[in-house]
Amino acid sequence: MNALNHIFALFVATIVLVSCQSDTTTADGSAYFGGEVVNPKSKFVILSKGETILDTLTLDENNRFLYKIDRVERGLYTFRLWASEGLEYQMVLLEPQDSLLFRLNTLEFDESLVYTGRGAKKNNYLINLFLDGEKEDKTILGYSQLPPKEFERRLDSIRDYKLNQLKAFNDKNPSTATFLNLVKGNINYDYYLSKEVYPFVNYSKSERANFESLPPDFYNYRKDINYNYCELMDYFPYYSFLKHHFENIALLEHFKKSDDTVFNIKSLNYNLIKLNLIDSLVVSDSLKNSLLAQTAIEFISHSKNINEYDQILNSYTAKTNNKKNTRYVTNMVNALKNLKPGSPLPAISIIDYNNNELALNNVINKPTVIYFWSSVYRSHNDSHRKAQELKIKYPEINFIAINASSKDYANWKQLISQYSYAKNDEFIFKNPELAKQKLAISPINKVMIVDKNGKIVNAHTNMFSILFEEELLGLLNQ
Incomplete structure (x- = not known):
């Protein structure tokens, strides 16, 4: 993927x-x-x-x-x-x-x-469609910088080609309705997805200006959207379409009620509108619960305004019937409230490479960046490489890595050796689930900055942000 x-x-x-x-x-x-x-x-x-x-x-x-x-x-x-x-x-x-x-x-x-x-022919067709789609993503991103009409023309040609390929395949290999509906749905919702994200990835103007420049019929397909497409429910392209579709229509509604001209994922009003739209349009409880939880978590993960968390939480809990997700989001909000700047790190036990159990606070002896990783996610090598670059540029700052999900000490040590990570800077949690809850580790690649006394400077930042080095310079100038 x-x-x-x-x-x-x-x-x-x-x-x-x-x-x-x-x-x-x-x-x-x-x-x-x-x-x-x-x-x-x-x-x-x-x-x-x-x-x-x-x-x-x-x-x-x-x-x-x-x-x-x-x-x-x-x-x-x-x-x-x-x-x-x-x-x-x-x-x-x-x-x-x-x-x-x-x-x-x-x-x-x-x-x-x-x-x-x-069953091989239909599944080989699907995997090739998936791989071709990955290659097309870059091409379509390039097309997204074109004016709307030209973008639409090129996108139409891609969809027509795919539908013609499917017809030729079915003529040669008569297929079931399940397969045909799945592939047609994939092709169409991939097409819809590209049009939904166009105003966000066209960099010539602001999002508001991009919306205003679209042809009147640009989103005509929306009358055909199936918000309960059972055969595509488990398919990532369909879910991805719905995610971006609700971002799009929520932003349009937000623009009607504000003077904003650009997309701001941290906007409380925008996220409340998005939650309401998902609740009103999605039929399937399971799909609705997923989209609602994702919206709430994204806002909480990005926003630094703790005073707005409860409004999102209240709106979210009023619309979902998934108790597990509700507990997760509620715990995340409560944890972040306890991680305000100036607060001490919570009491968390970690284990080092030599199997010593330590308190997280006790390994902090100078300004420190704490970043988290898991072998489940491909990003762990990128995070370690970035930390190594920053470590060289900022020797006054300590960088420590904590595997946030491993419960297998031997496997974790093997991974450290396999990837040649610095053993002295690597730790795992004694109790991963409790630690992830207390530190609100979501998403997994979030980063925390603490001062030399173990007091929180920023509990929710990102090493790959263009502003991250400014945060480090501010830390050193305290």
Whole structure:
């Protein structure tokens, strides 16, 4: 997957899962699903359908497995396994009587994935569509700098080409309605997504000016949007479309009520509008809960105005019926209230490379940047490289890394050696879940800055922000 999408998708998946309950799904037969993993990083493959983990499958001595799904429901399934860049996943379409095998190399997860057996042609089509889409993203980003009409013309040609390819494939390989609806939905909602994000990624004007310059029929497809597209519910492109669609229509509503000219994700009014729109338009409880939680978490993660958190929390809790997500968001708000500038770090136990248990406060002896990582996310190498660059530029500041999710001490040490990270600067939490809650570690790549006394300077910043070095200079000038 695209690295940023991969990070975000996994982040969201840890707390907001989507599931589609539909009378159109069938359970009229069994299916087999198996595969071979080259260069496995673990002996397990996790197979899921929506919110439900069906099984954790063990690889045999040849790094293969085969699993029978009784009374299979037509639709998308997810399989996950550890690869060279962390925990990877892909979607697979399974229908009754399928007997599908995959082969992949963990060193090149998506690029090496290939299917054989009954059901292989449709799934190879899907993985190629996915890989082509990753390449197209850069092309479409370039097109997004064009005037609206020219952008639309080029985008139309891409969609027409894909639909013609699908017709040629179906003429040669007559396919099920499930497959055709899935691919058509993917093509159309990818197209819609590109048009939804156009005003945000066209850099010639402000977002307000970009909206005002759009042709009157630019968003005509919106009358055809299905906010409960069951066959696409578990598919990331559909979810991504809905996320950006609600950003778009919420911003338009916000502009009507304010003098703002640019998109500000920290705007309270904008986020309250977005929550209301999601609540009023999305049919599926599961999908609605996911989008609501994501909106609340994004605002809380970006905004430094603690006084506005309760308004978002109250709006969110009034609209969701997911108790687990509600607890998560509520705990996050309460934790951030306790992490105000000038407050001491909470009491957290960490473990160093030599298996010594320490208090986090006790390793702070000069101005310090604390950054978090997990092998589940591909960003950990980027974070460590950035920290190393900054460490050289700012020797007066200490940089320490904490693996925020590992519970396996031996595996964590192996990762430190594998990536040649500085052992003296690496730690894990004794109790990861408690620590993540107390420190409001969401998203995983957030960063904290503390002074030499362990007092919080900024509990929620980002090493990759263009303003981060200004924060470091301010820290040194205190």
